[in-house]
Amino acid sequence: MDNLPVPPERLLGSDPQTGLGSAQLEERRRQFGENNVTEARPHPLLAVVTASAGDPMLWFLLSMSVLFFFLGDTTEAVVLLLAIVPLLGMDAWLHRRTQASTEGLASRLASTARVLRDGRWQEIAARELLPGDVVEVVPGDWVPADGLVLAEDQLQVDESSLTGESFPVRKQPIAPGNTPPAGADGGQWVHAGTRVLGGKARLWIVHTGANTRYGEIVRLTRTSGQARTPLQQAVTRLVRWILVAALLLCLLLAVVRLVQGHGLVDALVSALTLAVAALPEEFPVVLTLFLGVGVYRLAQRQALVRRAVAVENIGRVSAICSDKTGTLTEGELRLLQCVPGDDLEAGDVAGVAALACGAAAHDPMDRAILAAAGPGAGAVRLASFPFTEDRRRETALVERDGQRLAVVKGAPETVRRLCGLGAAQYQPWQQQLDALAAQGLKVIACASRPLAPGHELTVEPDDGYTMAGLLAFGDPLREGVREAVQTCLQAGIRVVMVTGDHPLTAGAIAGQIGLGHGSPRVLSLDGRQDQELDADELAAADVIARAAPGQKLLLVQALQARGHTVAVTGDGVNDVPALQTADIGIAMGQRGTRSAREAAAIVLLDDNFRTLVNAIAEGRQLFTNLQRGFAYLLLFHAPLVLSAALVPLAGLPLLYLPIHIVWLELLIHPTAMLGFQQHSQAGLRRLPAAKGPVRFFPPRAWWALLLGAGVATAAVIGAYAAGLHWPGDAADPAATARTLALVTLMLCSAVFLAMLSRLAGRMPRVIGAATLASVALVQVPALSSVLLVQPLGTSALLLAVVLATVTGAAVLPLRRALSAG
Template sequence: MQRPAPLEPLEGLWSQEAGLDDSAVAQRRARYGPNAILAERPTGWLEILRSTVKDPMIWFLVGTALLFLWLGDYTEAAVLAVALIPIAGMDVYLHRRTEASTEGLRARLASRARVVRNGVEREIQAADLVPGDLVIVPAGAYFPADGLILAGHALQADESTLTGEALPVRKLPLAAPPKGAADRLIDGVHWGMAGTRLLTGEARLRVALTGGDTYYGEIARLSSTTRSERTPLQAAITDLVRILLVIALVLCAALAVIRYVQGYGLVDAILSAVTLAIAALPEEFPVVFSFFLGLGVFRLAKLHALVRRAVVVENIGRVTCICTDKTGTLTEGRLLLSEVVPAGARDRAEVLAIGATASRAETADPLDEILLASGAAWDGAVEAVYPFTEDRLREVCVLRDPEGGWRVAMKGAPEMVLSLSDLAPEAREVWLHRTQTLAGSGHKVIAVAARRLAAWTGDEPEEGFDFAGLLAFSDPVRDGVAEAVAEAQGAGIRVIMITGDHARTAEAIAGELGIGGAAPRVVEGAALERRLGQPGPRFDFDVVARCTPAQKLALVEALRAEGELVAVTGDGVNDAPALRGADVGIAMGERGTRSAREVAAIVLLDDNFATLVRAVAEGRQLFTNLRLSFAYLLMLHAPLVATAALIPLMGYPLLYLPIHIVWIELIIHPTAMLVFQDLPSRHALTPGGERRLRFFSPAEWARIGLVGAVATAVILGGFVFNLGDDLDVPHARSMAMATLVIASAAMAAALTRLGTRAALLATVLPVVSAIAVIQIAPVAELFHLRPLHGIDWLLAAGGGALVSLSAAVLRRETGHRDP
């Protein structure tokens, strides 16, 4: 993985073995700040207490316990007070679990570092490092910041924290410092990264990036702060919670009035209303969603897709169209000389010599660098150079021949070079045809020509050249991109390649990758601009060639207006408008400019289209897991609220007492937050992608309602049947609670398919708790229950099996329909 090195903090320090002096350290600390890779967060008991008291269940228990205390029912008050322990304990655990990724990252950071300052090696706090420091990293130690390796032998590092790759990575010293913008991209083999550990050897590291500027720091910062961002789905969830809350309050008020009218007294009426309110309170939905959002940021980061705005975690899985750059994303972004076609009696070496002579090392042009490395330029003193421009389409070099006279070398666009050459019209047509053939196979083609001058006037020669041949260059397609394109298109995602290249070159690359099938449809930017302003079919193409930034933005806006959810890749300042205008703007981390990265929602650290497709697949899986978690909450809340309201309204004694709600909440919270997020990713796209932002289709809502209705009927029937004529409330309540708990386990089993250890525990432990609470007589008495007979458990298990069967139908639909 290549990364750009900052030039300013490293300037003049490459061979400085004495390290920084105290004044330089002070100046740099004032400018760059401390090496606080991970900002300190309040994690003490006061912060945990502040988080815990936000849970409405805590206040419900306190208030209800005080009510029983006022009534003189000290046993019930004590039971509720003891119930505070597991509820508070669960809140503490979930609070710590939410911060687990940040804390896990902190454990990988070096706390101290060996640094050379004022010519003396000393040990300091890692937070005191500044860019430019010379650090010595021994075997077994963590790199304290991001830096370039100056020296070291047989170096290997563990980078699994950043890449997920368990195998050691070889590290090599960088031979020379970066000298300019063209040298800024440094291969990952020369970097020592904060949070990674040196396994073998001893490395001398020149610190380049500290604090939040390190790759590790950016991931850690995003994973710990993203959860607080408000997103469209959070707004939708807030509306849902508000509606459910209003309904719950109306039901509670109605229940309190009815119970009081029925003659159960004021205390029973208040207790009924409060219990129903807590059962109906939908606080889990925003909490679970926020938890999944932070999890998505971290999972995508492990795929080399660094999320800069949380909303993209929602959108990435719903993408329906990807507008992708060609160079560096679909291809490797580097030119290779693939063919030399000499003209006439010239040979390969002569053609390359002319191309090298017409090239200049100081331009840092990749094509010039290849030609200078491939051929031996002519001897002689350069008298004049006429550089390549967009209007000239050629570069001409005039040099004095050691043997007398002048020699002229020219390279440039084939049509321009041929027009300045002494070729017959028929021969010119032949060479233009060869040029088109090479361009049609995905090559960048230039032509070269030369001539001699007996005398030179000082002006650029513009005629009489002897055509020497063609040079064809190619940008190899990245490994795995063709498969990624096929996967995306197979999943219903439209892929459009946008490039500034010639149409034939773009068509050849698209055909090789399978974009649009075997015969991709190509439109040039100017034609696209006219088409977007006209009625009728506007998007019957797969490739846009010769495309300007304004045209790219216009295309993105038109696609979004048609209802597509568009992801756009880009790397330059000129791509910033399209990146900002897309639903998901994706900047290139290796080649991307700062402007592109700042407006993008995601930064691809390896610039690879295959990484983008993996990120979409991960986004879809994450959203699927979230939907399954919400389905579980809805399916379980429906019978809980329905039976809590219906049974008292029917004139029967209360089914749920506060202690029962505590028990159920201890099952719901960890299952919804911890079990479904842990479901394994398929790492593959499946057909899906919806333009509308919704959790469930109408048919899925109907299925959720069906599961809730089945569970309600089973619980309600079990309670009423076992109540009998003698109103055996403890026995009936035990039967209803056993059925509800088993139904909860059945729902979790059906929705997760027991795919993980957590899913298995979420299925088994609630049933074990039900057996323990109901069958152990002293415990059952505290819970106002009575031990059940074997036939009762069989009936409860049968009810759970019926619920599980209904939920399995929903899982088959929901689990395979991606967002």
């Protein structure tokens, strides 16, 4: 894990041996606040009531109940009032579901902490922790805040809530002392929201509350759904037009019923019933739920959504402009290869080079050498001559096993001169250098020589060295990145690597991950002015090397001008323009600056390209789920509204009574919300080339929707007409007709669900539960009498099944159209 900085103001004045003093607490509380990652929330009941007040169905039930009380029909009025209970329950469930991700995150926090203050251990509420506190954690504890490990005993931590990795992580303490370090390796940090699996430790708290990694996740999750997205705006326009059309149709129906002589009450009930049947309140509700589910699922994929528009757009991405360092690669210099000289093994070369490194290495190359070889057992450093740009070498005088040596590492040409190698002698080394450079690796050489007895330690030897070998360094690819890039390419997504590195290095990395089929087109922008750049040249490149921030912005604009939906990754302030311009700006959660995170729509918690690919796959599945959910709503509402209007307009008895609309709404709400929630299983799929603006439904799907809705409407009206003349029920043919039409519509609903979902995931259970409940409400006399329907005979049920089956066949073209994209 990357080295993370330690802000000095958070630990200065704190003694890791005694903890904070009482005199410091009040000032630190004013400066840093409480250790809270969540703000105060309204009472759950009040939140549900507030949310439900905007549900027009509840107002319809109340108004119709009052009307029936006024007319003296107490039973109908009571039934309508009781119907409010399950609707309130669904509103409560929806409210709870939209808050689930945030509360799930907040639940992984400690409630108490064992803290050292004034040299005494005490138990306090975790919210009272402050930067500089020293706390103790034992197995089973949730870590209360972000801190450094001061001391540990076999400490193992479960970090799956932050990294997604399920295996335990070993931790190590920082160097002893009272001075806070400038930074610490990820293995020396523990974070709020993680859990101690084994061992125990003493922690020096650095970040609390919203400043912890976990606190930032909670904060960003809460702000993610505030912006209205383009799809939400489109749905609002759709609902507005449907409402206008429904109002006109309701007025027409009321007038026609009055002209037909059915009376004012009948006209009013007919109009209100049609209005509620036509009311498309499910569309914004389902959209809100799906966006909330998208935010939650992407967070599980380590992609934190800050703006809900990202949930819509992430699945449409057709081009990715990705940083190299830390996203495609590990972001850390590693010693990848050693070429030894005569009489040496490859492992000996790193040992020689390590003798020239300082004991406290701050240079990334020195850290890589020491990590590979260690500091050199038994070697005593006598003198050193540091690296400078002029000298291009670092030399150390050491004593090992009673022998004094001069060891040098630096640029190969510089070391060659110190070794006195001629052109012929150096030729084999030059060949190795060229081969390593072609792989994009940074190469240095190292050499050594014995010191003469009495050599003055202030004098650096400048000749007589023997070449020990070459060391090649690079930033290795992250595990699984090549496979992730290939998945993108196979799905028709362009991947462009943008880096400030040398073109040779960038091209080598791009070839390893398979860009350009292993022969990437590399465009170097070194020294080129923005006005000199050709947009076609930018858009055609696989690799942009030596890129400046403004040039990264030009690349994004060039791809967008060619019809791409562009995702761009960035981590610094200089990436903000590109992040804001891109369709999806993606910031790095570990090494990204605050400016980059604020400008981005998504934050990758693990800085990994694979996470981005997983997020795109999940986004495409979410968009598919939403398409199918909306198609189901349209297929259900069209026959409901058309039959509710056409039957009474023809002068026939009302097809639907208010209680039936309530019944149908109780059916459609949960099935639309629960049915289309499939997870991404098959990964990325290739989308058809987009022509013009992205449409929620392609034209072919709209025609298929009209076909399915038309056949369903005909089936429901046909069932009603057949019921009016059904043999054996002459006493109340209207009740038979109404029941047969309702059963047909409910079976059509089940067929719609089955056809559109392909019975994936939980759908068989949803369909089975909805169908059984509907049949029971009709066939059980005690229930059917309350719902003003009557049990049907076998032949009538068989007719409803046949009509629903024919409707299902008419929906097949829609399923194929949605599957084709």
